[in-house]
Structures are given as structure tokens and as C-alpha cells.
Amino acid sequence: MKAVDKSVDPCKDFFQYACGSWVKVNPIPPQYPRWSRFNELQDRNDDILRQILEDSARNQNRSAIDQEIGAFYQSCMDETGIEKTGYTSIKPGLEKIRSLKDKAALAEEVARLHNEGISVFFRFGAGPDPDKSTVNLANISQGGIGLPDRSYYLQPKDEAMRAKYVAHISRMLQLIGEAPADADGQAKAILELETTLAKASLDRVAIRDPKNTHHKMTVAQLEALTPDFNFKQYFAVRGTPAFENLNVAEPDFFKSLNAALQAASLHDLQSYMAWHYVSANAALLPKAFVAENFDFYSRTLTGAQELQPRWKRCTERVDERLGEALGQKYVEKAFGRQAKEKTQQLVGLIEKQMAVDIDSLTWMSGATKEQALAKLKGVTNKIGYPEKWRDYSSVTVKEGDLVGDDQRAREYEIKRNLGKVGKAVDRSEFNMTPPTVNAYYNPLQNNINFPAGILQPPFYTNTADMAVNFGGVGAVIGHELTHGFDDQGRNFDADGNLRDWWTKEDTDEFKKRADCLAEEYSGFSPVEGANVNGRLTLGENGADNAGIRLAYMALLGGLENGSVNREKLDGYTPQQRFFLGFAQIWCSNERPESARNRVRTDPHSPGQFRVIGTLRNQPEFAQAFGCSVGQAMVAAQGCRVW
Ligand SMILES: [Zn+2]
Secondary structure: OOOOOOOOOOOOOHHHHHHHHHHHHOOOOOOOOEEEHHHHHHHHHHHHHHHHHHHHHHOOOOOHHHHHHHHHHHHHHOHHHHHHHOOHHHHHHHHHHHOOOOHHHHHHHHHHHHHOOOOOOEEEEEEEEOOEEEEEEEEEEEOOOOOOOOHHHHOHHHHHHHHHHHHHHHHHHHHOOOOHHHHHHHHHHHHHHHHHHHHHOOOHHHHHOHHHHOOEEEHHHHHHHOOOOOHHHHHHHHOOOOOOEEEEOOHHHHHHHHHHHHHOOHHHHHHHHHHHHHHHHHHHOOHHHHHHHHHHHHHHHHOOOOOOOHHHHHHHHHHHHOHHHHHHHHHHHHOOHHHHHHHHHHHHHHHHHHHHHHHHOOOOOHHHHHHHHHHHHHOEEEEEOOOOOOOOOOOOOOOOOHHHHHHHHHHHHHHHHHOOOOOEOOOOOOOOOOOOOOOEEEOOOOEEEEEHHHOOOOOOOOOOOHHHHHHHHHHHHHHHHHHOOOOOHHHEOOOOOEOOOOOHHHHHHHHHHHHHHHHHHHOOOOEOOEOOOOOOOHHHHHHHHHHHHHHHHHHHHHHHHOOOOOOOEOOEOHHHHHHHHHHHHOOEEEOHHHHHHHHHHOOOOOHHHHHHHHHHOOHHHHHHHOOOOOOOOOOOOOOOOO
8 A cells, every 4th residue: 555656647657556655765776777566576586595595605514505595695795805806716717818819719619618607709508398398409690799789789879888898998908908909909809700690690579580590400401501610519529419400599690600700800819708708707717806896787778876785796606606506505495395386276277268268259250269178187286495495515616716606607507408408308307496586488388487585575475355366476377377478478379399380360460469469569659769679578568468367257156255455445346455465566667778778678568668569459447547538547458369
């Protein structure tokens, strides 16, 4: 109730109505690009993680996990030691790059960098084969740029940003000993090389269509695209299990990569790799590196004013690198069986509603419906944390060696991933760590995943009014389920294979309905001079659009069977409380720099429009708050896909 601003007309702007008072009393802390309910929750989780880590650091002898996460955290917290070591820990890596004799030695060096998780030129790893999703396939794809999106390299309006990027690269190179004039020249050459890679890359909207990135080839065919790069040697150094075919996500990129490798001098290629090497390690190095890295990647690109306190950066680092060791302790401490059972039950309810919803669609043929229902039936639900935990016992964690600890943890993860090539897919794995405040759908595995971190207030509160819970976690469950049927997910079948199960007419109808959403959201502007990209955010907006409908149907069921309180509470009907519960997940404030960056990179719409866009398309919302056609919160022609 404290978040609501009753001076606002709910039919004019429901985000302001539901969140106005929250927005006023929650200015963005200087360390953050934006501040939202998600951040509030993540902060609470981080406090728990900090306690766990401090305790493990003090009691490293207690268990293998305490040693791993405790020593890593301790390495990271040792600011004095880090200052004293300087950048000596990355010097051997830099020297290797600088000692390359000719371009023929490049493949071996790129492989070494990739084994350490340094993203240069392209990416390579294992993932489910879209044609046979039970088996992992080697996959190679575009990469190698340091700005957040290819468009930053290409648009005239970003010239000032590019100048700042070049200045940043130059300063980083100076920190590893380059003379200022040399560093400036190298930085310009690096921008030029990255611009070539950016030009050759597919944009984020094109990548949303899985058919655009599906090209199975032999290694010989890949080598024909990039003859100047010795892929055989590259795969050997990477230690990849033998394979015959791999997926080349963007063949044209690899053609252009060859031209880029020819055009650049060996010295420029070395500078480029050195820059990425230092940049990837910057946050682990002395203050001068940390500050320079923050200045560009946070202050300039997101508007954040201050570094996060060290304990928070270190907590997040351990979560990132040894997430399933830390996560085990988090789950023991903070995740009850009750929350898991309750969520399981809610998921069951929402899935039932989705079947009813699919059945009731007037625009879809019986043949496609049958396939859609089979897909829904095939969805597996994963809740809280993985059945079996990742074992980090082979990772040496040495207190006082942060760069080494981080590198060994990265190498472990990369090796684990590469080792999967040709092997069966393990669908029980989680791609998010347990304390993460988020959830996801995996189209190649047809499963929804809810880490323990999100199963808490404001998404789900055990003691709260169920109408609010349906609007919160209910809508999130509906959202994740719908991802299986959005513009991306609909291309995969119940088994996670890339297979078209739609009739031509139904595909046309789907696209027409999706166009409605794309156009609507493209009209939203979170910050002057920048609009939401309705095509980039189509999947998320569609998932919101249907997710809330499914949760609403579950609410009606609950009202009928008496599991939801039918009385008015705090002056609101259960339907009104449901929509308030939904809207208040998205209460947020965001800096203009962050908003400008995110409309280009983030497939999610800004929180404000997740509320406005979603609810103005729901006749049930208008009904609940007595809004009528012509008011801002009522779309003239409501968009609806599912
Ligand atoms: Zn989503």
C-alpha cells in the first residue's frame, strides 16, 4: 500500500498509480544504473551471501566448500595485497600475446585466450543441437566487440561514445605500460578492427530468429570461410572432443573475419588481444584498473556514479564463478521446502490454465492447437536449485591469488562446457545460480527454471493475500511458460527440436498478432530521444501479455474455490489487488544513460512499460478499475497473441 500514489488516475497511468510513492522515496543509489524491486530483493540475497562468505572465510577448514568459497572471497577482499601485486599476475598472459611471431601463430593464441574466457574475435562452445536437442553440438558464433551492441560502431549519433571508448582503451593500454602516443594509435586501430567485426555481425533482432543462426557445416567448410585462421589447430588447443559437424551461427561473419585478419597488421591484432585481456581482468586488479574500467563501462554507459562496495563486488564474483558451491549454502539457509512445494503447486495451476487458453483460441486451427498442447504437456518445471550440484573440487583456490583463482574457475567452467560436445544434454542443469532474482525458459530443453532467489517477496509471500501472489509469481510463471510459444520459442517443438509445427495460416495469423505488439511497444519512449524496440522486445512483451492472462484465469479459479479471499482488502477488490501485485513487481527508477543503453541491448522493455503495455491490452484490467476506451490505460484495439 505504501507504494501506491492515489493522486494518480489508475486509468491514465497505472505504473504511476501503483508505484508512484515507491518511485518518490526510492531514488537510485549512486552505485546503481537503476533501482527496482528486483534490486531490493537482490540486496537482501547479497546480505545473506555475505554472511555465508564471511563465515566460510573464517572457517575454511570446516569443509571443501568452505575452503573454496571462503578462500576466493578472502582473495577478493584483500585490497592491500592486490595493490601490492600490481598487474604482475596478468603479465605472463600479455607477454604471450606480444611474443607472437606471425599471423600463423594466431589460432593457437586465440584458443589459449578462449580457454581462459577472454572473448576475442568469436565465440565457441557446446550447446544442444537444434536438430537433435538431446545431444550437444559444437557451436561457433560472432563476437569480439567491446561496446555493448554492434550499432554503437555504426551509427553517426554514437560518435562521441566511440571517442570515449577509444580514450578508455588507450588509458587501459597505458596502465599496462604502453606510451601514451602509442596507446592512442593502438586504440584507434582496435576500434577499426572491432568496427569490421560489428559490421559483419547480425543484429540482435535477426538473431532472435533461430533459423538465421542455424548452419551445420564440416570443419573444412568453416575453414573455407576463414582460410587464414587455422581452425584445426584452434580446436586442438581448445581440447575439444572430436566432432564432424558444427553449427556456424553466422557464416558471413566468418567470411568477413578473414578479411579483417588480412587487413590488420600483426601488431594491431596483438594490441586488440592485449586490450581484451586486460579489460576482462580489470575488475580483479589494483584500483587504477578498477576505476578506469568502472568509468567507462558503468559511469559512461549506465550512469552509475560510484563503485559498489568491495564486499558486494566480491560476493557477486563468487556467485558468478563458484555459484553452485555458494548456492548450496544459500539454499540451506534461505530456501524452505514450503516455498518449493507452493511454487510447484502454482505452476501446476497456471499450466492448467494455459491448456484452457490454447483450447479457447479462435484464430488457431485444431491441428496447430494439438501440437501446442503437446508442447505444453512436454514442459518440465525446475524449481529452486539443481538436483545435483556442480563439483568444483578440481579448481584450486589459493588465498591471495585473485587473478589466478578467477582464471582457474573460468577455465573449469569452459572446460566443462566444451567437454559436452557430442555428449547427451543434461537437462537437470541450471543456467542461473540459486540466489539469482530471475527465471528463464529454455527453448532447446522445453523447461522453465525458477531459482530459489526469486521465490520471495514481492513475487511470492507465504502469508500474503493470494490475489497479490497470483499477480506476482503467478504472472512470472505464466510469462516463462509463454516463452515456449513466443516469436522465438514457437520455432521449437515439445522435444526442443527446431521444427515447424504450424500450419501456414496459423503462422500468418501469429505474425499479424505479434506485429500488433511490436508496433505498440515501439511507440513507448522511456527517455528523450530513444524508443523501445518492439521487435527486440517482442518475445518478452508477448510473454507478459499472455502471462498475466493465465495468472488472471488462475485467480478466477481461486475465487471460485475459495482459496483466494473474495472480500475487499485495503479498499481493493481481489481483481484490483491482483493487478496491483503485478504492477508493483516493476516499480523502478532508471538513469537516462542506462535507459538509452538498454533499449538497444535488453530484450526486456523498461519496467514502466511492462506495466502500461501489458495492462492496457487486458480488458479485465479496464473492468477491474472501471477504465473506458479513450483512456490511456485502455488500448483501442488490444493486442493479444495467446
Ligand atoms: Zn522473459
